[in-house]
Amino acid sequence: MICNSNGDKMGATGKEKPKLYESGRRVDGRGLADLRGIKIESRVLNDADGSAYIEWGKNKILAGVYGPSECIPRHDQSLYRSVIKCRYNMAPFSGMEEHGRSGPSRRSKELSKVIKEAFESVIISENFPKTQIEIFVEVLQSDGGTRCAAVTAAAVALADAGIPMKDLISAVAVCKIDGHMAVDPGKEEDNFGESDMPIAFSPRTGEILLFQMDGLLSREELSEGISLARQASEKIRKIQVEAIAKVYQEPKEERFLVIK
Amino acid sequence: MAENRIVMPGELLSEKPERISYAFVDKGKTYSTVVGLFSEGKLVPLEGPYEPLPDDLIVGIISEVKFSGYSVEINAPYVSFLSSREIRERYEMGDAVFARVDRVDEVKNIDIADAKKLPVGRLVKVSSVKIPRIIGKKNSMIDMLKSATACDIYAGRNGYVWIAGKGNQTLAEKAIRMIETQAHTHGLTDRVAVYLKSQQ
Amino acid sequence: MESINEIKRDVLSAVLAAGKRIDSRGMYDYRKIVVQPGILQNAEGSAMASIGKSQVMVGVKFDIAKPFLDRPKEGVLSTSADLLPLASHLFETGPPSEDAIELARVVDRGIRSSNTIDLESFYLEEEKVLALYVDIYVLDHDGNLIDCSSLAAMSALLSSRMPKIENGSIVRGEYSGKLPLKEHVVTCTFGKIGERMFLDPSLDEEKGMDCRLTLATTSTHLCAAQKGGWGTYSERDITELLDISTEKGKELRAML
Numbered sequence: 191m192i193c194n195s196n197g198d199k200m201g202a203t204g205k206e207k208p209k210l211y212e213s214g215r216r217v218d219g220r221g222l223a224d225l226r227g228i229k230i231e232s233r234v235l236n237d238a239d240g241s242a243y244i245e246w247g248k249n250k251i252l253a254g255v256y257g258p259s260e261c262i263p264r265h266d267q268s269l270y271r272s273v274i275k276c277r278y279n280m281a282p283f284s285g286m287e288e289h290g291r292s293g294p295s296r297r298s299k300e301l302s303k304v305i306k307e308a309f310e311s312v313i314i315s316e317n318f319p320k321t322q323i324e325i326f327v328e329v330l331q332s333d334g335g336t337r338c339a340a341v342t343a344a345a346v347a348l349a350d351a352g353i354p355m356k357d358l359i360s361a362v363a364v365c366k367i368d369g370h371m372a373v374d375p376g377k378e379e380d381n382f383g384e385s386d387m388p389i390a391f392s393p394r395t396g397e398i399l400l401f402q403m404d405g406l407l408s409r410e411e412l413s414e415g416i417s418l419a420r421q422a423s424e425k426i427r428k429i430q431v432e433a434i435a436k437v438y439q440e441p442k443e444e445r446f447l448v449i450k
Numbered sequence: 451m452a453e454n455r456i457v458m459p460g461e462l463l464s465e466k467p468e469r470i471s472y473a474f475v476d477k478g479k480t481y482s483t484v485v486g487l488f489s490e491g492k493l494v495p496l497e498g499p500y501e502p503l504p505d506d507l508i509v510g511i512i513s514e515v516k517f518s519g520y521s522v523e524i525n526a527p528y529v530s531f532l533s534s535r536e537i538r539e540r541y542e543m544g545d546a547v548f549a550r551v552d553r554v555d556e557v558k559n560i561d562i563a564d565a566k567k568l569p570v571g572r573l574v575k576v577s578s579v580k581i582p583r584i585i586g587k588k589n590s591m592i593d594m595l596k597s598a599t600a601c602d603i604y605a606g607r608n609g610y611v612w613i614a615g616k617g618n619q620t621l622a623e624k625a626i627r628m629i630e631t632q633a634h635t636h637g638l639t640d641r642v643a644v645y646l647k648s649q650q
Numbered sequence: 651m652e653s654i655n656e657i658k659r660d661v662l663s664a665v666l667a668a669g670k671r672i673d674s675r676g677m678y679d680y681r682k683i684v685v686q687p688g689i690l691q692n693a694e695g696s697a698m699a700s701i702g703k704s705q706v707m708v709g710v711k712f713d714i715a716k717p718f719l720d721r722p723k724e725g726v727l728s729t730s731a732d733l734l735p736l737a738s739h740l741f742e743t744g745p746p747s748e749d750a751i752e753l754a755r756v757v758d759r760g761i762r763s764s765n766t767i768d769l770e771s772f773y774l775e776e777e778k779v780l781a782l783y784v785d786i787y788v789l790d791h792d793g794n795l796i797d798c799s800s801l802a803a804m805s806a807l808l809s810s811r812m813p814k815i816e817n818g819s820i821v822r823g824e825y826s827g828k829l830p831l832k833e834h835v836v837t838c839t840f841g842k843i844g845e846r847m848f849l850d851p852s853l854d855e856e857k858g859m860d861c862r863l864t865l866a867t868t869s870t871h872l873c874a875a876q877k878g879g880w881g882t883y884s885e886r887d888i889t890e891l892l893d894i895s896t897e898k899g900k901e902l903r904a905m906l
Contacts, residue, residue, distance in 0.1 A: 254736025283709025326736035352498030354483035357460030449689035
């Protein structure tokens with residue numbers, strides 16, 4: 191595992207690789223199929239057309255959506271559909287290590303692309319030709335697995351904006367730790383595990399919309415991983431639905447992002 | 451399947467292919483595309499952008515004066531055009547008008563007509579799907595707002611509400627926001643009536 | 651769009667001339683203010699502040715850095731501001747706009763002039779000092795981002811902990827006490843249209859106003875000021891606003 195979730199550099203602390211899985215428990219006490227704690231709040235910003243805030247483990251991520259709006263610059267426009275744009279960005283204070291650089295890193299640009307492509311297959315963009323739909327994701331605090339949390343929050347933000355979609359999607363990663371497939375790697379598992387595989391699903395059809403992987407996996411491990419991720423995504427969807435429904439069960443005129 | 455429930459994008463509405471607004475059919479089954487209320491076979495979105503349709507009565511803001519007419523901003527991501535031939539009045543940039551959507555073509559060019567200039571006032575932008583609730587059955591809600599605040603209120607199907615007149619414009623705006631937030635709930639008309647009374 | 655501003659200006663003028671504001675506030679009233687300190691754990695300090703519907707988050711991070719050539723015995727304070735595209739349909743992605751740069755520099759000036767932070771105490775050894783980064787992250791824009799950002803920044807500094815330093819490097823996740831602060835700086839921003847001045851302009855008011863004046867104060871002094879916009883002030887305007895800032899400053903400091 192060369193890349194850690196906070197950037198492109200390896201956390202070269204010269205640490206010895208710890209035991210990641212022992213007596214049925216992971217480093218933080220979870221079982222192999224257990225997710226970290228996830229909380230989602232929808233409709234937390236006033237200007238954005240849709241918004242959502244997610245806490246996933248210690249990740250704190252904010253998603254905002256604008257659109258459909260006039261597509262600028264004009265030459266990006268399509269006569270047949272709305273152009274989907276996505277910006278994934280990490281705040282300079284989001285990591286435990288040094289103060290982050292300003293401007294998007296190469297990693298941020300890559301994640302912006304794969305996240306956008308996941309949504310391109312579910313947003314019904316033909317309804318709004320010549321327009322754009324913008325998805326902005328800001329990582330305020332990172333703790334491993336930010337891209338999966340980003341997809342999960344962005345889906346809620348899009349639903350909040352009333353953008354028509356074929357499904358409410360989410361993403362989760364699986365890892366291999368000490369030879370075992372496990373869901374939702376934490377930071378240490380990210381750094382020292384033998385494989386990392388983030389996956390986004392459309393729960394309605396089971397289709398896979400985002401798929402990346404690094405490390406070493408056998409064919410059986412791959413299947414086991416996808417199956418673990420699929421089961422986890424059903425639990426995640428419940429949390430998304432609760433967050434969306436809450437906006438209507440407890441209608442509020444003022445929108446606040448409350449963090450503690 | 452329980453009726454009158456909140457549905458999510460991708461949620462199953464029917465095991466058969468049906469023609470339902472804001473729903474789509476996939477492999478013979480019908481699913482919702484939005485967060486909405488599903489009741490008696492009808493799906494009403496709880497949020498969403500304004501999609502202009504012919505005969506919509508809207509509030510627009512003149513955004514550009516052209517040679518043969520005006521560009522009008524109507525809370526849609528498309529330019530709409532008001533031809534000078536259609537109207538007797540002359541407008542300036544920033545004027546508010548109450549008008550009707552005349553035509554929407556395949557590439558979403560929009561023509562509006564039958565425009566009437568609105569008096570000086572303020573614009574309140576709400577989610578266009580909430581406008582029917584702000585108007586109310588047979589104008590019941592909007593009439594109540596007008597009389598309680600002594601304002602002229604024009605609610606455009608496009609989500610633009612224009613408040614004018616010497617009455618309590620701020621109260622009108624607050625009441626409209628209250629309706630927008632609670633549009634999907636029961637007993638709203640009574641609660642709004644109570645609120646308006648308490649502020650007088 | 652300039653002409654739209656003209657229109658809003660007329661409506662605003664009329665309302666203000668009657669001694670009122672479009673949201674029924676008093677001329678020198680703030681909207682609702684909420685401060686949430688210490689909300690992030692990876693940053694050495696953090697806070698969120700909201701004024702009305704404007705919401706700003708500030709993160710504080712420490713690094714080891716080289717001092718500036720002309721101040722070799724002093725630590726480095728660096729303030730930046732991001733007007734995030736998700737905060738407003740008016741903000742675009744790209745390099746910092748002049749508004750973002752002005753915002754960062756005004757907040758920075760208040761902290762720096764007041765000597766809130768003792769930068770000399772950040773000196774470690776030859777060519778090595780502590781650098782303190784204050785990053786203003788504007789999340790939601792409904793006007794008066796300057797006061798909202800200053801409040802969030804001051805609150806973030808108050809929540810900040812000094813990092814533990816071992817063998818000339820920072821040991822992340824371990825701390826050695828709180829960041830010592832000598833002052834609590836707050837800013838008050840006033841809009842002006844015609845002859846009328848008003849505190850804490852909302853976005854609607856900002857769109858129609860002629861100019862704004864921001865005054866940063868400690869409990870005893872004025873420490874920074876910035877006028878923005880094309881309008882003008884008389885000397886009496888400025889001293890009047892300073893008196894109001896002094897009063898209002900107490901209210902703001904009480905929220906920290």
